[in-house]
Amino acid sequence: MFPDSSTREGRLVDRKPAFWKYGSVKTTLDLPEDLMRAVKIRAVHEHKKLKDTIAELLRKGIAAGETQRERLPKPVKLRGGFIPTVEDIEAAIAEGRE
Numbered sequence: 186m187f188p189d190s191s192t193r194e195g196r197l198v199d200r201k202p203a204f205w206k207y208g209s210v211k212t213t214l215d216l217p218e219d220l221m222r223a224v225k226i227r228a229v230h231e232h233k234k235l236k237d238t239i240a241e242l243l244r245k246g247i248a249a250g251e252t253q254r255e256r257l258p259k260p261v262k263l264r265g266g267f268i269p270t271v272e273d274i275e276a277a278i279a280e281g282r283e
Contacts, residue, residue, distance in 0.1 A: 224239060224242065
């Protein structure tokens with residue numbers, strides 16, 4: 186047997202998470218009671234297993250975080266050592282609106 190493997194139900198199981206590609210992973214989380222209660226109630230109302238409800242909520246949360254990230258424009262590099270003041274910037278903005 187390999188040093189980073191073990192047998193489970195007669196199958197060879199890799200213990201290094203870097204090699205886990207797909208499937209289920211068991212983990213333990215300490216969550217506030219009110220949050221866990223709300224998730225359990227949601228699972229019951231949606232006729233879903235608790236683990237499926239938690240997985241769905243995690244996926245939605247991750248997806249929402251990805252859409253909120255907006256890329257900031259690259260800063261403008263000025264030539265000649267000119268450092269604009271707040272007044273210069275406000276004047277340029279006002280001029281652009283005219």
